[in-house]
Amino acid sequence: MNIKKNKPVIGISIGDINGIGAEVTMKALQDSRLQRMITPVIYGHGKAITYYRKVMEMNDFNFMQVKSIEDIHHKKTNVINVVQDSPEVMPGVETKEAGNMALAALDQAIADLKSQQLDALVTAPLNKSNINSAEKPFVGHTEYLSDAFETKKVLMFMVSDDMRVGLVTGHLPLKSVVENITPESIKGKLKIMLKSLNQDFGIVKPKIAVLGLNPHAGEDGLLGREEEEIILPVVKEFKERGEMVFGPYPSDGFFGMMHQKKFDGVMAMYHDQGLIPFKTVSFENGVNFTAGLPIIRTSPDHGTAYNIAGKNAADEGSMRAAIFLAHDIIRKKMDAAAID
Known part of the structure; x- marks a missing residue:
């Protein structure tokens, strides 16, 4: 990790400029604490930032456009133009041009991560449908970063002050979940969660709850045998x-009784099983953290929210939390490296 002498450098890929990514990024970076703690680098285009500064009447939001990561200023919010000409900003409208720019921003940030010019990446929300193509499939940030850094051992880890939820399976159709719930897949995700809780969150002996797959955790085999035979x-x-791993628990009763408060992490079997309760409890300050990557990546837990884009109505809490979490993990890794 290449921590700069004065402050960690955190990149923010702008996502879809027609969504709320630029708005929540700009609002979050107005937090004076962040300005003291990090050097922010926005990957996008200055014209898009200027557009939202005017629309939101954020006249005190100042930034400096730079050509590359080598030119950044540590006392400024930096913006790198990832395309020569910014697409027209059309809040709430899905356009291919906005998708192309979102992908260009992500690709440039990945390149700077690989050259160790960035200490972490925060990804603003994008729209998969205007990025995905037959030539370059795009399922999601987690999978794209996993491929970019040539590792399949990653965990989609939803984090907030109230709970931490990991997923055995991520962006899969529900009909494909069962065949992907195997002893190997569960073991692999548990290993990543245990390591992350220890190294990224500083928990010496993590306590993890594992959820069942079927209703009532299979009801002793009456509603499915995956719990008894696999989980x-x-x-x-x-x-x-010697690991503190418990379960499998019926997910409805587990969250209904707020048992997540008794554990450092919860392992869900599939996407909605984990994310519905997580977003119900932690939507305004939840963070999507990709554990297992050789780099640090966080993201707000919401999407592009086209319906409120450009209306100065988006809450920046989740984006702010994502930036703070990236900073905290950087510092924990620095402290661990100093002890070693």
Whole structure:
């Protein structure tokens, strides 16, 4: 990790300029604490930032356009133009041009991460449909970054002050979930979660709850046997290793009784099982953290929100939390490196 002498350098890929990404980024960066703690680098285009500064009447939002990461100023908010000409900003409208720019921003940020010019990346929301193509499939940030850094051992980890939820399976159709719930897949995700809780969050002996797949966690086999045949043996194996892993728990009762407060992390079997309760409890300050990557990546837990784009109505809480979490993980890694 290449921590700069004065402040960590955190890149922010702007996402879809027709969504709320630029708005929440600009609002979050007005937090005076962040200006003291980090050097922000926005990957996008100055014209788009200027547009939203005018629309939102944020006349005190100042930034400096630079050609590349080598030219950034540590006392400024920096903007790198990732395309020569910015597409027209059309709040709430899906356009291919905005998708192209969102992908260009992400690709440039990845290049600067690989050259160790960035200490972390925060990704603003984008629209998969105006990026995805037959030539370059795009399922989501997590998968794209996993491919870029040549590792499949990653975990979509939703984090807030109230709960931390990881997913065994991510962006999959529901009909494909069952075949991807295997002892190997659960073990792999649990290992990543345990390591992340220890190294990224500083928890010495993490306590993890594992959810069941079926209603009522299978009801002793009456509603499915995946709990008894796949999930429970994995839980027992980790316990025998001395890890504090428990379950499988019925997800409805688990969250209904707020049992997540008793654990450092919760492992859900599929996307909506984990994200519905997470966003219900933590939507305004939740963060999507990709554990297992060789770099630090966080993101707000919401999408492009086209319906409120350009209306100065978006809440920046999740974006602010994502930037703070990236900073906190950087510092924890610095402290760990100093001890070693």
